[in-house]
Amino acid sequence: MSSSIMPTYKRLPVAFERGEGAWLYDNEGNAYLDALTGIAVTGLGHCHPKVTQAIAKQAELLVHCSNLYQIPTQEALAKKLCDLAAMEAAFFCNSGAEANEAAIKLARLYGHQKEIQTPKIIVLENAFHGRTMASLTATGNVSIQQGFGPLLDGFIRVPANDIEAISAHTSDAEIVAVLLEPIQGEGGVRRLNDDYLSTVHAICHNNHWLLMFDEVQSGNGRTGTYFAYQSLPFIPDVVTTAKGLGNGVPIGACLAQGKAARVLGAGNHGSTYGGNPLACAAALAVIETLESQDLMTRVPVIRNRILKSAETHCQSWHSVQAITGKGLMIGLVMPDVCAELVSIALEHKLLINVTAGNVIRLLPALTLTDDEADMIGARLAKAIDQYSTQRAQV
Ligand SMILES: *Cc1c(COP(=O)(O)O)cnc(C)c1O
Numbered sequence: 001m002s003s004s005i006m007p008t009y010k011r012l013p014v015a016f017e018r019g020e021g022a023w024l025y026d027n028e029g030n031a032y033l034d035a036l037t038g039i040a041v042t043g044l045g046h047c048h049p050k051v052t053q054a055i056a057k058q059a060e061l062l063v064h065c066s067n068l069y070q071i072p073t074q075e076a077l078a079k080k081l082c083d084l085a086a087m088e089a090a091f092f093c094n095s096g097a098e099a100n101e102a103a104i105k106l107a108r109l110y111g112h113q114k115e116i117q118t119p120k121i122i123v124l125e126n127a128f129h130g131r132t133m134a135s136l137t138a139t140g141n142v143s144i145q146q147g148f149g150p151l152l153d154g155f156i157r158v159p160a161n162d163i164e165a166i167s168a169h170t171s172d173a174e175i176v177a178v179l180l181e182p183i184q185g186e187g188g189v190r191r192l193n194d195d196y197l198s199t200v201h202a203i204c205h206n207n208h209w210l211l212m213f214d215e216v217q218s219g220n221g222r223t224g225t226y227f228a229y230q231s232l233p234f235i236p237d238v239v240t241t242a243k244g245l246g247n248g249v250p251i252g253a254c255l256a257q258g259k260a261a262r263v264l265g266a267g268n269h270g271s272t273y274g275g276n277p278l279a280c281a282a283a284l285a286v287i288e289t290l291e292s293q294d295l296m297t298r299v300p301v302i303r304n305r306i307l308k309s310a311e312t313h314c315q316s317w318h319s320v321q322a323i324t325g326k327g328l329m330i331g332l333v334m335p336d337v338c339a340e341l342v343s344i345a346l347e348h349k350l351l352i353n354v355t356a357g358n359v360i361r362l363l364p365a366l367t368l369t370d371d372e373a374d375m376i377g378a379r380l381a382k383a384i385d386q387y388s389t390q391r392a393q394v
Helices: 049-061 072-085 096-113 133-138 163-167 194-207 259-263 277-292 295-314 339-347 370-393
Strands: 016-020 023-026 032-035 089-093 118-125 153-159 175-180 208-214 238-241 254-257 323-324 329-332 354-355 359-362
Touching: 016 153, 032 370, 072 089, 072 277, 089 096, 096 118, 096 133, 096 175, 096 208, 096 238, 096 259, 118 370, 153 194, 163 194, 175 194, 194 208, 254 259, 277 295, 295 329, 295 370, 339 354, 339 370, 359 370
Parallel strands: 118 153, 118 175, 175 208, 208 238
Antiparallel strands: 016 023, 023 032, 089 254, 238 254, 323 329, 329 359, 354 359
């Protein structure tokens, strides 16, 4: 079939028409169990009634008016996010990449305000920060950078979980910030060590570098706290969020506290859509639902049920080399490249993802019932068994 869409995605041969909670329904009426939530976006499940209601209500009142005017819904969302995350100020945009662009610009301006003419930001190997030019440069994946040079100057890449590699740069007076994902998502659901993160925080503090966490994937309750850093004994200077923030309505934010909250001023940055009334109403409903239903306490319970059920039902569980991530960022490390597992799972009416070649990635909803969690585990087990059998035959 010829398509009028640029072929930038390898799409699976299924089209969804309707979603409800953990379930997606295709245009032939088949039901699929969603363990991916549109890549960590619909954390409350599809079409959560509270969010749907908030969107519908706001759509009748006002969808957009631009940031030339006061936006009370945006004020309310900023206050809510800052209270929740121990931050002081928010900048709103429409995606994760844009949230990181804002953080990168903030860090550079922070440098220029300190008379550093060519500020540099430390980033990690295997990082993923988005596909716009600066976020692509910050991303540690040569294959997606290929063909888009020249990339930006001003980034230094170091291996993750390696303190020496960062402290080796403390004499470089041009460094202004460290940008990292506390749990690397696209890079293979790799969790950075708590000790490593605490030491990086201390190095940043001692050298007046900004510590910037990209929580676009790990945020919004996914790891059991609103942001992953809230299980650590410190807070970063800057945090970026997007994916789960609007449960599917595009919105991103760059939050900052302390000196970082006072860097960007009038005219320094902007977005036409960013933080419009519709997106903010959706995000407010998401946060209120997360809090009022105590959903974050369910996160470790659901993780354990999915993994327990998968292990119980799987004959070839020994082929899983390691289980990684935290909360509902779940990685199952397989021995080899296993992209075909996505199609096999689809045959079993289960939506999953494989990242970094050999890591099965699950990013399920925080609203799963115990039964749905068990069912995801059971279907995953069948898919892994089928994959293992097929592999043994070749
Ligand atoms: C998905 C992702 C991004 C990019 O978000 P977009 O909304 O696709 O621009 C950035 N950082 C992390 C950690 C992500 O997972």
